[in-house]
Amino acid sequence: MSNCELYGAAVVGQSGGPTSAINASLAGVIKACIEDKKHIDVLYGMENGIEGFLNEKLINLSGLFTLENGEADTQKLDLLSTTPASALGSCRKKLPTVDNTEFYENLISLFKKHNIRYFFYIGGNDSMDTVAKLSSYLEKTDYEMRVIGVPKTIDNDLMETDHTPGYGSAAKYIATTLQEVIRDCSVYTTKAVTIVEIMGRDSGWLTCAAAIGRIVTGYEPDYVYLPEIPFNMESFFEDIENAFKKHPNVVIAVSEGANYGNGHYVGEGTQSGAVDVFGHKYLEGTGKALEIAVKEKFGCKVRSIELNLPQRCAAHLASKTDIDESFCCGYTAVTAAANGLTAQMISMKRKASEEYSVEYLPISVYKVANEVKTVPKNFINDRGNQVTDECLEYILPLILGETEVIYEKGLPKQLIIR
Amino acid sequence: MSNCELYGAAVVGQSGGPTSAINASLAGVIKACIEDKKHIDVLYGMENGIEGFLNEKLINLSGLFTLENGEADTQKLDLLSTTPASALGSCRKKLPTVDNTEFYENLISLFKKHNIRYFFYIGGNDSMDTVAKLSSYLEKTDYEMRVIGVPKTIDNDLMETDHTPGYGSAAKYIATTLQEVIRDCSVYTTKAVTIVEIMGRDSGWLTCAAAIGRIVTGYEPDYVYLPEIPFNMESFFEDIENAFKKHPNVVIAVSEGANYGNGHYVGEGTQSGAVDVFGHKYLEGTGKALEIAVKEKFGCKVRSIELNLPQRCAAHLASKTDIDESFCCGYTAVTAAANGLTAQMISMKRKASEEYSVEYLPISVYKVANEVKTVPKNFINDRGNQVTDECLEYILPLILGETEVIYEKGLPKQLIIR
Numbered sequence: 001m002s003n004c005e006l007y008g009a010a011v012v013g014q015s016g017g018p019t020s021a022i023n024a025s026l027a028g029v030i031k032a033c034i035e036d037k038k039h040i041d042v043l044y045g046m047e048n049g050i051e052g053f054l055n056e057k058l059i060n061l062s063g064l065f066t067l068e069n070g071e072a073d074t075q076k077l078d079l080l081s082t083t084p085a086s087a088l089g090s091c092r093k094k095l096p097t098v099d100n101t102e103f104y105e106n107l108i109s110l111f112k113k114h115n116i117r118y119f120f121y122i123g124g125n126d127s128m129d130t131v132a133k134l135s136s137y138l139e140k141t142d143y144e145m146r147v148i149g150v151p152k153t154i155d156n157d158l159m160e161t162d163h164t165p166g167y168g169s170a171a172k173y174i175a176t177t178l179q180e181v182i183r184d185c186s187v188y189t190t191k192a193v194t195i196v197e198i199m200g201r202d203s204g205w206l207t208c209a210a211a212i213g214r215i216v217t218g219y220e221p222d223y224v225y226l227p228e229i230p231f232n233m234e235s236f237f238e239d240i241e242n243a244f245k246k247h248p249n250v251v252i253a254v255s256e257g258a259n260y261g262n263g264h265y266v267g268e269g270t271q272s273g274a275v276d277v278f279g280h281k282y283l284e285g286t287g288k289a290l291e292i293a294v295k296e297k298f299g300c301k302v303r304s305i306e307l308n309l310p311q312r313c314a315a316h317l318a319s320k321t322d323i324d325e326s327f328c329c330g331y332t333a334v335t336a337a338a339n340g341l342t343a344q345m346i347s348m349k350r351k352a353s354e355e356y357s358v359e360y361l362p363i364s365v366y367k368v369a370n371e372v373k374t375v376p377k378n379f380i381n382d383r384g385n386q387v388t389d390e391c392l393e394y395i396l397p398l399i400l401g402e403t404e405v406i407y408e409k410g411l412p413k414q415l416i417i418r
Numbered sequence: 419m420s421n422c423e424l425y426g427a428a429v430v431g432q433s434g435g436p437t438s439a440i441n442a443s444l445a446g447v448i449k450a451c452i453e454d455k456k457h458i459d460v461l462y463g464m465e466n467g468i469e470g471f472l473n474e475k476l477i478n479l480s481g482l483f484t485l486e487n488g489e490a491d492t493q494k495l496d497l498l499s500t501t502p503a504s505a506l507g508s509c510r511k512k513l514p515t516v517d518n519t520e521f522y523e524n525l526i527s528l529f530k531k532h533n534i535r536y537f538f539y540i541g542g543n544d545s546m547d548t549v550a551k552l553s554s555y556l557e558k559t560d561y562e563m564r565v566i567g568v569p570k571t572i573d574n575d576l577m578e579t580d581h582t583p584g585y586g587s588a589a590k591y592i593a594t595t596l597q598e599v600i601r602d603c604s605v606y607t608t609k610a611v612t613i614v615e616i617m618g619r620d621s622g623w624l625t626c627a628a629a630i631g632r633i634v635t636g637y638e639p640d641y642v643y644l645p646e647i648p649f650n651m652e653s654f655f656e657d658i659e660n661a662f663k664k665h666p667n668v669v670i671a672v673s674e675g676a677n678y679g680n681g682h683y684v685g686e687g688t689q690s691g692a693v694d695v696f697g698h699k700y701l702e703g704t705g706k707a708l709e710i711a712v713k714e715k716f717g718c719k720v721r722s723i724e725l726n727l728p729q730r731c732a733a734h735l736a737s738k739t740d741i742d743e744s745f746c747c748g749y750t751a752v753t754a755a756a757n758g759l760t761a762q763m764i765s766m767k768r769k770a771s772e773e774y775s776v777e778y779l780p781i782s783v784y785k786v787a788n789e790v791k792t793v794p795k796n797f798i799n800d801r802g803n804q805v806t807d808e809c810l811e812y813i814l815p816l817i818l819g820e821t822e823v824i825y826e827k828g829l830p831k832q833l834i835i836r
Contacts, residue, residue, distance in 0.1 A: 314595070
């Protein structure tokens with residue numbers, strides 16, 4: 001373990017797709033850095049993640065969030081916490097492998113230039129890859145800097161943590177929207193199928209949240225289809241036929257990543273086939289593809305709804321539990337680094353108590369990077385078209401509570417720093 | 419004017435597409451009926467509008483919403499007011515022309531059977547057509563019944579009223595979502611176009627709401643395209659090029675009804691060509707069509723977002739102004755009928771005072787039915803790609819205030835009566 005008394009500047013960045021909670025983690029990092037005058041003299045924010053850092057696009061966050069009395073401006077931090085999307089901007093840059101000495105030496109020269117000794121990076125799988133590579137390279141050098149990852153992803157697919165910051169708010173948005181959509185769809189007596197497409201390329205965690213109503217209001221989509229279970233069009237048609245025996249308004253939740261188990265996605269029919277810089281297939285149109293199939297098969301009214309970006313940015317409906325936990329993950333990242341840790345990600349462990357609570361534990365980032373946690377078998381029913389109560393009991397605590405959104409002239413107030 | 423002392427049962431129905439505010443109007447009708455024991459002995463709700471009434475599907479609303487002391491259950495009515503979609507169910511039935519004596523005599527026999535003397539119908543253009551036809555037929559008979567329409571449509575396209583109940587909540591949802599989406603889209607530095615498709619087949623009122631941020635936060639979509647202005651693809655491409663000169667993240671709001679001014683819609687490329695029972699063309703894919711066009715022209719990242727059903731059912735984000743006004747429209751319908759009026763729709767007139775307020779005026783329903791109010795010229799800029807400040811000043815008061823949504827276990831509580 002490194003010398004605990006390492007003193008210098010800190011830098012924080014946000015990376016990957018934004019969420020409703022990613023700024024709460026940033027607020028946690030800011031507050032902890034302002035409070036820890038023993039280790040950190042100034043906190044910089046990288047504009048647009050590591051990409052902006054390479055161009056020395058830095059914002060003095062200590063200056064922005066410190067009151068005249070030297071304390072953190074909690075009112076401003078609260079406003080930051082309820083502002084959606086990455087306040088510092090984001091990037092999707094994948095770092096080169098650690099044998100690219102030129103790249104990493106350049107990076108380290110920039111750290112040296114600003115005497116940066118603490119590096120915090122808030123992001124998902126791909127961002128933890130950045131944390132891991134940087135940590136790994138630093139091990140081979142004599143530049144002392146502590147590197148900690150703060151998890152963030154609405155997808156909830158990071159390994160070694162009970163759940164991820166950002167997931168609870170997205171889940172709350174999805175569960176609420178499904179309740180509203182089910183209500184909307186209930187008004188007519190004619191046969192209709194409504195297909196709600198939910199984000200989640202490789203894992204169905206977000207789609208699972210569509211069914212939470214079952215244990216709260218008693219209302220849920222008729223079926224839930226996840227990427228974890230190979231999709232079968234004939235079984236799907238059978239499911240719809242069975243639902244029509246019960247009521248005329250069938251509501252279905254389907255993950256964008258629904259696939260046939262043979263490498264082909266349900267939404268491929270209308271997709272471009274492009275891949276992003278991490279090599280992920282870019283998907284669109286799962287709901288639309290099923291809409292067309294159902295219309296052809298049943299001839300009834302069919303509507304597909306893609307929940308789209310609001311899933312990750314509808315901060316007006318964030319989960320208080322999620323926002324609070326995201327803040328704590330950011331805060332803990334700083335205290336962990338101050339205590340000498342590096343190459344860690346802050347994970348959440350659910351305590352085995354009656355009432356829900358978590359503890360924040362630093363874990364090796366090498367265990368996390370580039371792995372995907374999928375929905376386990378016991379969370380999915382035997383037919384593979386619904387989630388189990390066990391799944392819903394796992395999700396429910398994560399969506400509890402509402403944040404105090406400040407409205408000005410009818411719109412939620414946001415804090416914009418770039 | 420009819421005898422004011424007409425005494426008997428009342429019936430209320432909801433028709434057409436649901437909104438976040440249509441149950442507030444129902445709550446207003448219920449409260450006024452329970453309070454007016456001089457004219458109304460019982461209030462029935464028609465399940466699924468006039469279609470359900472023809473099958474005598476009636477719910478005793480007086481029974482459901484009256485406390486033991488004879489007063490209206492305001493707590494239950496408040497919960498009804500914040501529950502989205504038509505609590506009584508809806509229909510899209512178009513009544514036959516008034517020369518269909520058989521149809522109308524059957525209808526009147528049902529009114530007689532239940533001694534229904536007051537008929538309230540909550541809905542949009544097509545529902546006001548029902549109110550007008552029924553009123554017109556009754557004029558020729560000796561059955562005395564008073565018929566009043568309560569306006570409802572998120573589209574804001576009814577004639578002879580400053581605005582429509584339901585519009586303000588949809589506008590607030592759209593304006594808020596645009597603020598969140600603009601924030602989300604701001605995080606990357608690479609060129610990207612985000613196209614948000616907003617409801618509104620024949621009028622652009624909802625799409626106008628996307629720009630409200632301009633006079634609140636300073637953030638708005640780069641452009642706003644309405645059905646009122648013929649769409650020109652070349653001008654659209656020019657607009658995007660100009661926006662890219664200012665920033666990399668271009669956000670566009672477009673109405674589903676955007677069209678070339680020659681009877682063809684922008685979204686026709688991917689639409690089915692089907693028409694609904696009222697002869698309206700069924701549209702889909704305006705955003706998707708533009709997404710494809712922009713991708714081809716600019717080769718950059720393009721995303722289209724169809725706001726879809728949440729625009730009309732996201733009751734968790736309703737406008738308090740809208741919910742209160744919707745309630746008052748329902749309440750006023752009953753007092754107007756009790757005062758002897760019939761063949762009326764309750765309209766809202768904006769008072770010429772500094773501070774925003776409206777008065778509720780019964781107007782002849784014959785003036786309203788089947789006409790569409792579009793966005794006036796002075797609300798649209800010269801190039802036809804944005805709305806004017808005058809337009810936004812008109813909309814802003816309608817989105818003000820938030821309702822007190824009750825959350826239970828993380829989800830908004832709803833009142834379900836069928």
